[in-house]
Amino acid sequence: MTFRNALTLNINGSEHEVFIEPHWTLLDVLRREIGLTGTKENCIEAECGVCTVLLDGKAVCSCILLAMQAAGRSITTIEGLGTPDALDPLQVAFLKHGAVQCGYCIPGMILTAKSFLAEHPGTPTRHEIREAISGTLCRCTGYQKIIDAIADAGAEGAQAAS
Amino acid sequence: MSVEAPAATGNMGEPHPRFDARLKVTGGARYASDMPVDNPAYAYLVTSAIARGRIVSINLGEAQNVPGVLHIMTHENTSKDVKDSKLFSDGGFSGTSIIPLQSDKVWHDGQIVAVVVAETYEAAREAGYRVKIEYEAEQPSATFESNGVQVQAAADVKKTHEDPKVGDFDGAFASAEVKVDATYFTPTQHHNPIELFTTTCAWAGDKLTVYEPSQTMYGMKNGIASQLGIEPEQVRVVSNFVGGAFGSKGSLTPRTALTAIAARRVGRPVKLVATRQQGFTIATYRAETKQRVRLGASRDGKLTALSHEGWEVTSRPDNYMVAGTDATTRMYDVANVQSKVSIVHADRNTPGFMRSPPELPYMFGLESAIDELAYALDIDPIELRRKNDTMKEPIKGLPYTSRSVMQCFDEGAKSFGWSKREPKPGSMRDGDWLVGLGCAMSCYPTQMAPSSARVRLSQNGELRVETASHEIGNGAYTVIGQIAAERLGVPYEKVSVVLGDSDYPAAPVSGGSITTASVCNCVAEACDAIRAELGINDPKGDVLAALKSRGRGAIERYAEWTPKGVPDGALAKLYSGQAMPTGGTKDKERIMFAFGAEFIEVRVHQRTREIRVPRIVGAFAAGRIVNPRTARSQLMGGLIWGVSSALHEATEIDKRAARYVNKDLAEYLVPVNADIDQLEVFMIPEEDHEVNPLGIKGIGELGNVGTNAAVANAVYHATGKRIRDLPIRLETLLA
Amino acid sequence: MINFQYSRPGDIADAVRQIAADPRAKFIAGGTNILDLMKYDVERPAHLIDISRLPLTGVEETASGGMRIGALVPNSDLSYHPLIEARYPILASAIRAGASQQLRNMASTGGNLLQRTRCLYFYDVATPCNKRAPGSGCSAIDGINRQNAILGTSDACIATHPSDMCVALAVLEAKVHVAGPAGERVIAFEDFHRLPGKTPERDTNLAPNEIITAIELPARGFAKNYTYIKIRDRHSYAFALVSVAAALELEGKTIKEARLALGGVAHKPWRNKEVEATLNGQPATRESFRSAADALLRDAKGFGHNDFKVELARRAVVRALTQAAQGTPQSQSNKKIV
Numbered sequence A: 001m002t003f004r005n006a007l008t009l010n011i012n013g014s015e016h017e018v019f020i021e022p023h024w025t026l027l028d029v030l031r032r033e034i035g036l037t038g039t040k041e042n043c044i045e046a047e048c049g050v051c052t053v054l055l056d057g058k059a060v061c062s063c064i065l066l067a068m069q070a071a072g073r074s075i076t077t078i079e080g081l082g083t084p085d086a087l088d089p090l091q092v093a094f095l096k097h098g099a100v101q102c103g104y105c106i107p108g109m110i111l112t113a114k115s116f117l118a119e120h121p122g123t124p125t126r127h128e129i130r131e132a133i134s135g136t137l138c139r140c141t142g143y144q145k146i147i148d149a150i151a152d153a154g155a156e157g158a159q160a161a162s
Numbered sequence B: 001m002s003v004e005a006p007a008a009t010g011n012m013g014e015p016h017p018r019f020d021a022r023l024k025v026t027g028g029a030r031y032a033s034d035m036p037v038d039n040p041a042y043a044y045l046v047t048s049a050i051a052r053g054r055i056v057s058i059n060l061g062e063a064q065n066v067p068g069v070l071h072i073m074t075h076e077n078t079s080k081d082v083k084d085s086k087l088f089s090d091g092g093f094s095g096t097s098i099i100p101l102q103s104d105k106v107w108h109d110g111q112i113v114a115v116v117v118a119e120t121y122e123a124a125r126e127a128g129y130r131v132k133i134e135y136e137a138e139q140p141s142a143t144f145e146s147n148g149v150q151v152q153a154a155a156d157v158k159k160t161h162e163d164p165k166v167g168d169f170d171g172a173f174a175s176a177e178v179k180v181d182a183t184y185f186t187p188t189q190h191h192n193p194i195e196l197f198t199t200t201c202a203w204a205g206d207k208l209t210v211y212e213p214s215q216t217m218y219g220m221k222n223g224i225a226s227q228l229g230i231e232p233e234q235v236r237v238v239s240n241f242v243g244g245a246f247g248s249k250g251s252l253t254p255r256t257a258l259t260a261i262a263a264r265r266v267g268r269p270v271k272l273v274a275t276r277q278q279g280f281t282i283a284t285y286r287a288e289t290k291q292r293v294r295l296g297a298s299r300d301g302k303l304t305a306l307s308h309e310g311w312e313v314t315s316r317p318d319n320y321m322v323a324g325t326d327a328t329t330r331m332y333d334v335a336n337v338q339s340k341v342s343i344v345h346a347d348r349n350t351p352g353f354m355r356s357p358p359e360l361p362y363m364f365g366l367e368s369a370i371d372e373l374a375y376a377l378d379i380d381p382i383e384l385r386r387k388n389d390t391m392k393e394p395i396k397g398l399p400y401t402s403r404s405v406m407q408c409f410d411e412g413a414k415s416f417g418w419s420k421r422e423p424k425p426g427s428m429r430d431g432d433w434l435v436g437l438g439c440a441m442s443c444y445p446t447q448m449a450p451s452s453a454r455v456r457l458s459q460n461g462e463l464r465v466e467t468a469s470h471e472i473g474n475g476a477y478t479v480i481g482q483i484a485a486e487r488l489g490v491p492y493e494k495v496s497v498v499l500g501d502s503d504y505p506a507a508p509v510s511g512g513s514i515t516t517a518s519v520c521n522c523v524a525e526a527c528d529a530i531r532a533e534l535g536i537n538d539p540k541g542d543v544l545a546a547l548k549s550r551g552r553g554a555i556e557r558y559a560e561w562t563p564k565g566v567p568d569g570a571l572a573k574l575y576s577g578q579a580m581p582t583g584g585t586k587d588k589e590r591i592m593f594a595f596g597a598e599f600i601e602v603r604v605h606q607r608t609r610e611i612r613v614p615r616i617v618g619a620f621a622a623g624r625i626v627n628p629r630t631a632r633s634q635l636m637g638g639l640i641w642g643v644s645s646a647l648h649e650a651t652e653i654d655k656r657a658a659r660y661v662n663k664d665l666a667e668y669l670v671p672v673n674a675d676i677d678q679l680e681v682f683m684i685p686e687e688d689h690e691v692n693p694l695g696i697k698g699i700g701e702l703g704n705v706g707t708n709a710a711v712a713n714a715v716y717h718a719t720g721k722r723i724r725d726l727p728i729r730l731e732t733l734l735a
Numbered sequence C: 001m002i003n004f005q006y007s008r009p010g011d012i013a014d015a016v017r018q019i020a021a022d023p024r025a026k027f028i029a030g031g032t033n034i035l036d037l038m039k040y041d042v043e044r045p046a047h048l049i050d051i052s053r054l055p056l057t058g059v060e061e062t063a064s065g066g067m068r069i070g071a072l073v074p075n076s077d078l079s080y081h082p083l084i085e086a087r088y089p090i091l092a093s094a095i096r097a098g099a100s101q102q103l104r105n106m107a108s109t110g111g112n113l114l115q116r117t118r119c120l121y122f123y124d125v126a127t128p129c130n131k132r133a134p135g136s137g138c139s140a141i142d143g144i145n146r147q148n149a150i151l152g153t154s155d156a157c158i159a160t161h162p163s164d165m166c167v168a169l170a171v172l173e174a175k176v177h178v179a180g181p182a183g184e185r186v187i188a189f190e191d192f193h194r195l196p197g198k199t200p201e202r203d204t205n206l207a208p209n210e211i212i213t214a215i216e217l218p219a220r221g222f223a224k225n226y227t228y229i230k231i232r233d234r235h236s237y238a239f240a241l242v243s244v245a246a247a248l249e250l251e252g253k254t255i256k257e258a259r260l261a262l263g264g265v266a267h268k269p270w271r272n273k274e275v276e277a278t279l280n281g282q283p284a285t286r287e288s289f290r291s292a293a294d295a296l297l298r299d300a301k302g303f304g305h306n307d308f309k310v311e312l313a314r315r316a317v318v319r320a321l322t323q324a325a326q327g328t329p330q331s332q333s334n335k336k337i338v
Helices: A026-034 A089-096 A106-119 A126-132 A143-161 B021-025 B121-130 B169-174 B217-228 B254-266 B276-282 B359-377 B381-387 B405-416 B476-488 B515-534 B543-549 B570-575 B628-647 B707-719 C012-021 C034-039 C075-079 C082-087 C089-097 C101-106 C109-114 C165-172 C273-279 C286-296 C308-326
Strands: A005-011 A014-020 A052-055 A058-061 A074-076 B041-047 B053-059 B069-073 B112-118 B132-137 B150-153 B178-186 B198-204 B207-211 B235-238 B270-273 B289-297 B303-314 B336-345 B433-445 B451-458 B463-466 B495-498 B554-561 B593-605 B611-621 B678-683 C005-007 C025-028 C047-050 C059-061 C067-070 C175-180 C183-188 C211-217 C225-231 C242-251 C254-263
Touching (some): A026 B121, A052 A106, A058 A106, A058 C101, A089 A106, A089 B021, A106 A143, A106 C101, A126 A143, B041 B121, B041 B254, B041 B276, B053 B112, B069 B121, B069 B254, B112 B121, B112 B254, B169 B289, B169 B303, B178 B359, B254 B270, B289 B359, B303 B359, B359 B433, B359 B628, B381 B405, B405 B433, B405 B593, B405 B678, B433 B611, B433 B707, B451 B570, B463 B476, B476 B515, B515 B543, B593 B628, B628 B678, C012 C175, C025 C034, C075 C082, C075 C109, C082 C089, C089 C242, C109 C165, C109 C211, C165 C211, C165 C242, C165 C254, C225 C308, C254 C273, C254 C286, C254 C308, C273 C286
Parallel strands (some): A005 A074, B463 B495, B611 B678
Antiparallel strands (some): A005 A014, A052 A058, A052 A074, B041 B112, B053 B132, B069 B112, B150 B336, B198 B207, B198 B270, B289 B303, B433 B593, B451 B554, B593 B611, C059 C067, C067 C211, C175 C183, C175 C211, C225 C242, C242 C254
């Protein structure tokens, strides 16, 4: 049998101990070992962004991040952003603007936006938002409403901060 | 511009928020590969490196040595396991008649040639790379001009195919005062839904559960049973949420049966997540087309002659075709029409339906040619369309049940600012950018299929709807729940809808934009039966009060609905997995279409020739709009698909090997957020009581028809270059 | 993806020791290229040495007025570093033109130099490719080659280097600091990447047992007159068909010094100092730019699908030099469609 390493991951504020093979990606470990299937699998090579999670607050593609490399760092998945009863403002904005269709890209889209708004406080223009989230593909495609939602959440965040 | 949700006007329902939105923004929506199963093994597909020939030998030594490998399937141990794979168009369920692992024969590049099952996904993939296959390769035929392709007239291979024709085209074209004769090309395209092609199979005794993203619960249930030689009752298919489909998940692919066989052999559930690359060859795609369009008109702009000929690529064994001339010959008032469709057999996987399968390529030809004619006549392209507008189709003279296309053009033109357009090509500029404005007509046949559903109203006010339809991003949960709520006067918040499970009453394939019309009419019938039983005939009457006053705990009604004109036995066929859609051009007395008008502004850099689309406007008339919020989403998405089909999407084929080479989302380009700027959708009020009782036409595919022509027409306006070969890339504008 | 031994060295010396000891080992930092190559079975390292936690994340000013960037500084941090934005905006711009937010958050400065080609055939292990399997042949020369090179190609390989950042580093004449078993050395940027020649499997002159420790930027940043233009099929998140980094030093309307590098056209960022020198002392006009562009592309040669790149590059050079001279650099973050 293959040798497995013990690894402790900090996911959504809780510690999880898993036994993994070195070549398992964070995406695989989240979905398969922890059961957090809100993080989606798609291209498996960082072309589409649906596997996006926050690593120490920054958006990264979990499909090309070795789980071993995430040791000791803080991982946030969509399940850790808000719950159905206590949504994150971005989740609220996505609901309000009907920015959801098949929904497959939405967890990654929201986390990509979360990372961008956190690093670029204030009110980014729609054109800046478009560029910032261009690494997350929506095929349905809800680009217009997704931009509406992120711009709205950004404006609210800026208002709350001032 | 930001619109949270369009208000209900005219013939529209309320813009309720999506039933499943909260689950989707919190990661709680479970798609097929998210479903937990006990102790799964993982499958990985090995696909062929050649497009034509045979497998000489397979060496599994290295692969079997990879730790964790449980089993490897090849044609040497699986050739008899899959019983049949009849094409859906021949009364079967499959998107291809090619059965992999049946023999040593290779029909196309990327055909499944082995399946590795292992303890982990990684082990299965590693072993997959270590499967060593020796081929005897023959020179394959890749596409239209390749040696060895076989061309057949559609009418010769398909009994039901008709090439629409009326009057004397040759005579009329010969004597026409103004003519257009042009050849157009549309490329190979792949659906690329963001969710991959996954399948999880779990056996409990002789009962099989399949978790697979699908647009056809009953098609899968019956299809997989027939492939495995078991009874449909032994199969349950579950697919509560589908991460995009666009036609690619509407027919059975070979992977499902192979995964089920693998699960039976290893004695535990097996999970398959095919890679993005494999998705290009293990499912279907939109085949490339070549079209010749000829138009003749009088000097004042009256069309006198129309000919549309199309050639479409298909696989060696299958006669798949989309034959969009069925629609394009019926769009304008023209007395002399001819058409012909041919299929071209090459060494390729079998194509299949992709969002607006016939209309997207064929309306590109027609609507580009109309724009060319407008320039030849020096008439505004909208006025040319007005001059040739008609309320009856020219082939058989059947009336349209409704056709609001010019209202769409007028509303769209107003919002778009069409009147500010300088018609001369190259005449509009903004700094370094050439500006082009173009438009085109959109259409989509209104189709419906038999449907069944169960509705249950409880005395606590809860309303539950069950039907095996599909949530593929279309908003099915929402519109179905909304119709039930409206019909019974129950608040939308009290409705729950369950879909995507073959244990529920049968619903047709979610393709051809039929779901809302088919399922909602059925649900309305079940609701009406509840009303009738409770004796509440007044639409404003309080159904819940009646239920309570009769001392009932709950009332439940199952309904079956058949659209007008379907043959007898259609409901039985629905349960055996065949949808039997009708409508569109199939009706003997009338013709049913939804219409739209699409407007595009392009910018082309005067030096480096990048093409940008800063503005898109679409106006659509599609009968009753059940939910303007989800409808707007569908139409916006369609328009972006249309722009994508004009500027971005093309599967590149290395003709030497008949092999697709850009098989991932880094190289197969779809628009990113930055490519889409202003986008406006108008829904023109339209009432049509003839199409079906609720007057619903369907809008899932309408949005992306014609857009490619509107873009090409805009590029012509900007640059004076007529591009007849998609996608339009900057190199074609450099010279 | 092959399973492998995973190790995390404590310091640079340890990392060098580990890689020198194991010929089948590779470094992993951001992982944004090595992991997808492993998933495609293009790379099969038996051992991954995770250097992502080595202390190479500083961005410091040097005594000579330049800057030294640690090899593990993430691309996004570098592009938003205030001193980089202020003094080397062409570098910040080029980085932001590449990849996506997520990838820039992950990718390291050193790793960016080592990313491998996007040639379609390099990734497809069922096809011949001299870069992946030396001696097997080049599928691109007679195949689908729209993205391939037009300059500096060989009979063995017509791949391009896909980096945007490197095009700016070429213009800035950066230095690459490396460490190996024999100690440290510095490689001039123009000597770092190679042309394919007969050995396309070697992308760079970095030895297999060496590690990049830092990138050094000379003092001159051309912050006043520069641009990075990336021409591609999408407005974002696509590899360049052609990109141009242009930097000018002007005296009034006369060019004192011009620097110019092209991306997406060759196996390395393409510079031609002789052509650049012809611009010195010339007026900053379209005519001067056009003759420089013609000279730069004189030996360019397409292979069919990519023939257009010759004319596209010519026009892109003129446009880039014009924008640089006017002080109107291309914005990479504001994607307003004009």
